[in-house]
Amino acid sequence: MYARSRAIVPLVVLLFAAACFVVISTSTKRSEVSRSANGAWVQTPVKAHLVNGAVVTFRDGAWVWKDSVVGQGRHHDALRELSRDARHVMMDSVIGLEAFQRETNPGRTLAYSAVTVAVTGALATIGTAVLLVVIFGSCPTIYADSAGVPSLQAEAFSYSIAPLLAKRDVDRLDVRADAHGNVRLEIRNEALETHYIDQLELLEARHDRDEFLLPAARAGLVAVRNLNPVGSVHDARGRNVARQVARADGVAFASDDRLLADAAEGRVAAEDYLDIVVPRAVGQDSLALVLKMRSSLLSTTIFYEHMLARSGARSLDWIGSDLSHITKVAQVAKWYTDNFGLRVLVRDGERWRPVVRLMDFGPVAWRNVAAIVANLPAGDSVRLRLAFAPDEWRIDRIAVAWQSDVRRIEPRIVPLARVTSSEGADRADALDYLRKADDRQLVTQPSNRFFAHFHVGPETGQDRTFLIAADGYYVEWVRPSWIRSATDSLPFSPRTSKSEILRSWRASKDSLESRFFRDRVPVL
Numbered sequence: 001m002y003a004r005s006r007a008i009v010p011l012v013v014l015l016f017a018a019a020c021f022v023v024i025s026t027s028t029k030r031s032e033v034s035r036s037a038n039g040a041w042v043q044t045p046v047k048a049h050l051v052n053g054a055v056v057t058f059r060d061g062a063w064v065w066k067d068s069v070v071g072q073g074r075h076h077d078a079l080r081e082l083s084r085d086a087r088h089v090m091m092d093s094v095i096g097l098e099a100f101q102r103e104t105n106p107g108r109t110l111a112y113s114a115v116t117v118a119v120t121g122a123l124a125t126i127g128t129a130v131l132l133v134v135i136f137g138s139c140p141t142i143y144a145d146s147a148g149v150p151s152l153q154a155e156a157f158s159y160s161i162a163p164l165l166a167k168r169d170v171d172r173l174d175v176r177a178d179a180h181g182n183v184r185l186e187i188r189n190e191a192l193e194t195h196y197i198d199q200l201e202l203l204e205a206r207h208d209r210d211e212f213l214l215p216a217a218r219a220g221l222v223a224v225r226n227l228n229p230v231g232s233v234h235d236a237r238g239r240n241v242a243r244q245v246a247r248a249d250g251v252a253f254a255s256d257d258r259l260l261a262d263a264a265e266g267r268v269a270a271e272d273y274l275d276i277v278v279p280r281a282v283g284q285d286s287l288a289l290v291l292k293m294r295s296s297l298l299s300t301t302i303f304y305e306h307m308l309a310r311s312g313a314r315s316l317d318w319i320g321s322d323l324s325h326i327t328k329v330a331q332v333a334k335w336y337t338d339n340f341g342l343r344v345l346v347r348d349g350e351r352w353r354p355v356v357r358l359m360d361f362g363p364v365a366w367r368n369v370a371a372i373v374a375n376l377p378a379g380d381s382v383r384l385r386l387a388f389a390p391d392e393w394r395i396d397r398i399a400v401a402w403q404s405d406v407r408r409i410e411p412r413i414v415p416l417a418r419v420t421s422s423e424g425a426d427r428a429d430a431l432d433y434l435r436k437a438d439d440r441q442l443v444t445q446p447s448n449r450f451f452a453h454f455h456v457g458p459e460t461g462q463d464r465t466f467l468i469a470a471d472g473y474y475v476e477w478v479r480p481s482w483i484r485s486a487t488d489s490l491p492f493s494p495r496t497s498k499s500e501i502l503r504s505w506r507a508s509k510d511s512l513e514s515r516f517f518r519d520r521v522p523v524l
Contacts, residue, residue, distance in 0.1 A: 039065045040313035044320030046071075047098040048089045049445075049477065053078030056086050064313035066484045067091050091484075095446075096192045096477025097313075099320030139474050140195050140444075141364060143186040144175040150186060156197075156470035158295075158362035161303070162323035166198065166473040168437075169360065170215050172368050173466045181457045182417075183466060189444040190520040192479070196441040198471040200434050202454040203411035206464045213409065213465035216288065216370040217356045221409045221467070224288050224370065224401035232277040233398065235259075241274065245398040248292045248366075255391040263390045264502035272391070276384040276398065284402040286374040289344060289384060292397040295363045297512045298389065299340070301505045306496050308478060312486025315478055322491060335494030339501075340389050344371045347383035363516070366396060372406070390502060391509070411467070418453035422524055437471050446477075449523040 043061040048069050050056065055076045062071030068088050075086035139158050143150040154171035177183050183202060189195050203221070205213045211223040233242040237256045244253040255272045263270040278287070308315040322328040341359040345352040356371050376382055386395075419430040430450065433440045444450070456466070 039063050042099075042313055042316045044099045044317045045101060046316055046320075047100060048073075049095045049098060050089070050093050051095055052093075055080075056089050064097070064316070064483060065091070069094070069097070091480045094480050096479055097316060097483075098194055098475055098477050099316040100475070101320050101324060139191075139193070139362060140197060140470065140472070141188045141190055142171070142173075142468055142470075143188065144173065145184065145186075152365050153185070154367070154468055155362040155365045156468070157360075157472050157474070159360050160473035161476065162319065162329070163196075163473055164323060164326060164329050166196075166471065167360075168199075168469055168471050170203065170467050170469045171365070172214050173468055175466055177456050177459065181455060181459075183414075183454045183456055185452045185454075185468065186449060187444075187452055188449045188523050189446055190523060192446050192477040192521065194475045194477070195444045196472050196474065197434065197444065198441050199437040199469075200416050200452050200471075201469050202414040202416075202456065203467040203469055204414055204456055204464050205409045205411045205467070206462045207409060209463045211463070212290075214290065214368040214370055215467065216372055216408075217358055219370075219372050219408065221411055222288060222370055222372070222406055223409050224290060224406050226405045227290060227399040227401050228278075230276045230278055230398050230400060232275075234275050236272045245274075245395055248397040250396060252293075253393075253395040254296070260390045260502060260506055264499060264506050266499050270389060270498045270502060271387060272389070273385050273387040274395070274398070276386070278382045278384065278400050280376075280380050280382055281402045284404065285376050286372065286403040286406075287376065287382065288401045288403075288406045289371045289373055290368070290397070290399045290401065291358075291371070291395065292366055292368050293342075293361060293393055293395045294366050295361045296391055296394055297363050297509065297516055298392050298501075298505050300363055300516070301508065301512065302340070302501055303476070305504055305508075306501060307492040308476060309482040310486060310488040311491050312483045312488075313478070314486070314489070314491045315482070318491035319475060319478075331494050332492075339498045340392060342393060343385075343387045344373070345385045345387060346373050346376065347385070348377045352385055361393075389498060391505065414454045414456050414466075416452055417455045420451045420453065422449050422451075441472065446521040447523050 040063070041061065042064050045060070046058045046062050046064070046069070048056040048058070056069070056073045057076065058069065058071040058073045060072055062069050062073065068090050070088045073086040073089070074083055076083045139160070140156045141152060142154045142156060144153050145151070151174070153173045153175065156171070157167055157169045160166050160169075173185075175183055175185075187197070187200070205221055205223070207213050207223040208225070211225045212227060213221060213223045216222045229242070229246045231242055232240070233245055234240055235253075235256065237259050239256060241253050244251055253274070259268065259272055262268040307318070311318065323332075337357065337359070341357050343357050344355040346355055347353075355373050358369065358371070361367050373382075373384065416431060416435050419427045419434060421427055427450065430442050433442050434452070456464075
């Protein structure tokens, strides 16, 4: 399965750019969907995750009602040691419903451990009322220890919402090796999602002390020096926002509220931009545009509200069936890239010439990335534009380095050396699955965490920067509240207008932003 997914990723990315541990090997089934006006028949296999840690699987599909799930099911206790037939589940005992199309090979499933008891107990004590309103969603979040306090470093494969969108994601880390030459990272599932992690490896890039190392869009890794802030930056409203983007200090640019309101109501074009003017350096015909940024929660609104919640139970077939077909994925991908993402352009004569489009950013961790702008037009200054949907991005820093201060670097790949549980126990089985990209994934559930250890060797005097490379995808759980409040009789299709999305975002953004980061599922 994974080999097929990997082969089409470049196409999909261009279009879209959309623990106890359980280690499983998977294969995919396809199915057609039938419907009834009285409830929703979901033919995709469904897992009902219960508050007490148990799971009820409906492998042949199920009727999903506002108050219950009915079908030929199998109830598995929290430790997955006992199972029995189950014909229905009351929705008030359900945390979330997960679509799946996989047949688990029992010989490749790890036994549940004592850690599971603690995890499921934690979920149960949180309480149904709290879990049903959790909105935090960020894919695997990656932490490093900072003086005894976990420090958020990255979030992996943010837009990989299905197997066909599984991809390799590379993020810069702000970590150093310990005295023994080891780097330890904590991988968490803090959301109501199932994460399928195929591979983890560390990249080590050695560079000079005055260089800053970061990934460049479609250009590997680059080391830049003599970074210069951009002195002239104006948005679509004419505001000079150079101060907000001058330094990486957390004081970030966000679109003007009036522009968002006007775009949502169709009074102006649904686009914001930052126009940047850079004095031309003598003899330089290319530059690196360096950005530190993250998505706003607009992308979360699109996924949660428009793709899932509005369709309720019918979104289970969209996740489990529609997104297993490349044509369906391509349709959604084209719609998304036509309307969202960040486009980097350069003024070339009378037109804006496209350079690159940036897509894959999550709303939790800041990401550093460079865009290489080559073949600059003649003139005393260079004009660049960042174009995007209103209020789609938070941009903390914009800087430039000219070509003489930019060089590409080939990193050293550091394989995963060890995996340990939250209790410190070695997990050689998980290590085996995560060391290479194949058809076996490490599967984590909400509140799960584990530690990835890499042996990078002692310091040698030259500076080095580490990056985490992660392959995988995730499956969002459909909340019972979405089932009860569904307003659309069909699964999501790329027909929603940008103005409609901006209206719903504007109406909900204040409450979402105040709740999002405190809605993490606690980990054990």
